[in-house]
Amino acid sequence: MRLFGIETEYGITREDLADVDPVVESMELVRAHLTASFERRWDYAGEDPHEDARGFRVSGLAQDREEDDFAKLDAHRPFSFHEMKSDLVLPNGARFYNDHTHPEYSTPECRTLKDIVAHDRAGEYIVRRAAERRNRTLGGTHVQLYKNNTDFHGHSYGCHDNYLVSRAVPFPRMVSGLLPFLVSRQVIAGSGKVGIEAQESGFTPGRFQLSQRADFMETELSVDTMHNRPILNTRDEPHADPKKFRRLHLIIGDANMCEYATALKIGTTRLVLELIERDAAPLLELEQPVAAVKQLSRDIDLKAMVRRKNGQGISVLDIQDQYYQAAVRILAGTDQESDWILKEWGETLRLLRQDRGCLVGKLDWVTKLWLLETFMQEERVGWDDPWLTSLDLEYHNLDPKRGLYLGLEAEGNAWRMTTEADVERALSAGPSDTRGGLRGLCIRRFPDQIKTMQWQRIQFSGGVRPLTLEMGDLFDPSAVARCMDVFNAAESPMDALNEWKRRKDGQS
């Protein structure tokens, strides 16, 4: 079973200020998580967003100029780059920091749907608790956080899902297998949006669509993530042994409030990747995938037909159905989790055709649409009323006293995939079968002896030579368990590294 993880950039605002400084607010929010003094520990040496999975390196990104402009502005601030980033690695193996003026929570690497959903929820709890602490300092509920993807003025921010895949799979096969699936995935994983907008321009109210991100997709493939956004991001930054692995970095997804939608988003994508690896994905080449993303998002009756390259039309549900049928044929019986995904995927597609009211509390766009239509009927307002846009925003508010989704959940009308105990466990430790759990263990056991961290490496301080735990190829669950045993038992990182090396040498 493969690894996956979710990165979520949260929207943040201060309701007591007319002019909000997002750099300061995001930085202060992350720092509010800490009770002790702030300490940076992230090693940026492993990050290079200019490498392209198509086999070349770009000299610059579309966002570089804007980033440079912001860097000039930010240079006048009394903070260093690292202070502004405020990088934290948490005891559960997650990363929490300020990315592009948004508090970002990246889950630890997970291997099961149950873990990824619990860690995604744990992220919500962590940012919410940071906001509560910050608000206590400010003396009011001024800071508000939103798990969404747009400000309704053309500024979007992401929720990226990531998957470890074998580099042996040719990238063109990955592209042809994934594009139609990603174009149509919004029917399950879309969070719904009032209105239509475009990159940093305009907002037209008066229409409900499936997805928050569809309006911001501008090309099929690109290494960019902030401008010229692609359906399939080609950034080649594996955070693992680059000879063996890729990290599929999907930026098209919406942030989900519904746990069920999160599970199906990650689960169905995992199955499609299994199909692609077996060269068994359906061949459904679309004539204009970028136009199709928008067209399908804007048709809440799910009747729109998009053209395939063979000249035939196909609907969003028929695209999904072709992937579902292929997955049933090839993957049924593979393992318990795959069977669960297949059952829920098939049932969801059936309900979308026949009785989607049953999906309230399961899929975000269906839930939001139902809430808004209930409100419109009661208040006798139309889709062009700005109140509806504000209600859309408030659906995603993480304040349990205000958020519309959280209100629905508190009343017992949302489907839960986790218990509160699951989420509490995810707050304190990472998955025991991935390097995310090992990362968290090192944070808990040796907090003062860690010099830097990144996804695939931990560097410890204290020795004459670098003391480094390499995790770029540490994916076998039994190997992870053995390494965790070693770090649990050792007196010091040096003892642990020596013992781990001894055991690995003994095996080879």
Added chain:
Amino acid sequence: MRYSSMPERREGPVNPMPKSPGPSEEGGGPRKPESGSPEKDNLLKRMRKVDPKQAERYRQRTGE
């Protein structure tokens, strides 16, 4: 399709979501909503409290 009333009580899937190995053994699986006839008034009350101009004021910088 349009929704004009709160959803009725729904049945959960027959097969629960598989449990993950390791310490997270209990729990898991989608759990159907607990309330039989959801209280619509509380949600409407919450929605009516939302400032209609809230989204107009909400501004973010572009992220990834």
